[in-house]
Amino acid sequence: MAGFSLSDLEKIVAERGRSGDAASWTAKLFAGGTERAAKKLGEEAIETVIAAVSADRKALVSESADLLYHWLVVLALADIPLSDVLAELERRTGQSGIAEKASRDTQR
Numbered sequence: 001m002a003g004f005s006l007s008d009l010e011k012i013v014a015e016r017g018r019s020g021d022a023a024s025w026t027a028k029l030f031a032g033g034t035e036r037a038a039k040k041l042g043e044e045a046i047e048t049v050i051a052a053v054s055a056d057r058k059a060l061v062s063e064s065a066d067l068l069y070h071w072l073v074v075l076a077l078a079d080i081p082l083s084d085v086l087a088e089l090e091r092r093t094g095q096s097g098i099a100e101k102a103s104r105d106t107q108r
Contacts, residue, residue: 006068010082013072026073034077041070 016026029037044067051059075082095103 006072006082009069010072010076013069013076017073017076029070029073030077034074037070037073037077041067041074044070 013026016024017030019027021027029040044063048060048063048067051063072082075085
């Protein structure tokens with residue numbers, strides 16, 4: 001899959017999610033709504049952390065893929081395009097991570 005990107009996956013998620021196909025996991029997640037998809041995202045995040053601290057490279061790759069997929073599902077359900085997240089990351093690269101974090105803490 002040379003050249004496969006998160007943007008490609010974002011398009012696949014949107015197409016399958018809205019397909020109504022009973023055989024599609026993505027369509028089932030969309031039908032379950034944001035709460036179900038967000039819970040699944042949380043589960044995948046925990047599994048990714050476990051794989052990382054276990055130094056299990058194969059599991060970390062696999063769980064990271066699951067995490068990214070479920071994250072894109074949650075974004076799609078919230079009608080937030082990946083480009084918005086990438087723009088926010090790009091905005092943050094103009095300052096140090098410590099300064100960026102401090103600015104968020106004062107905004108709350």
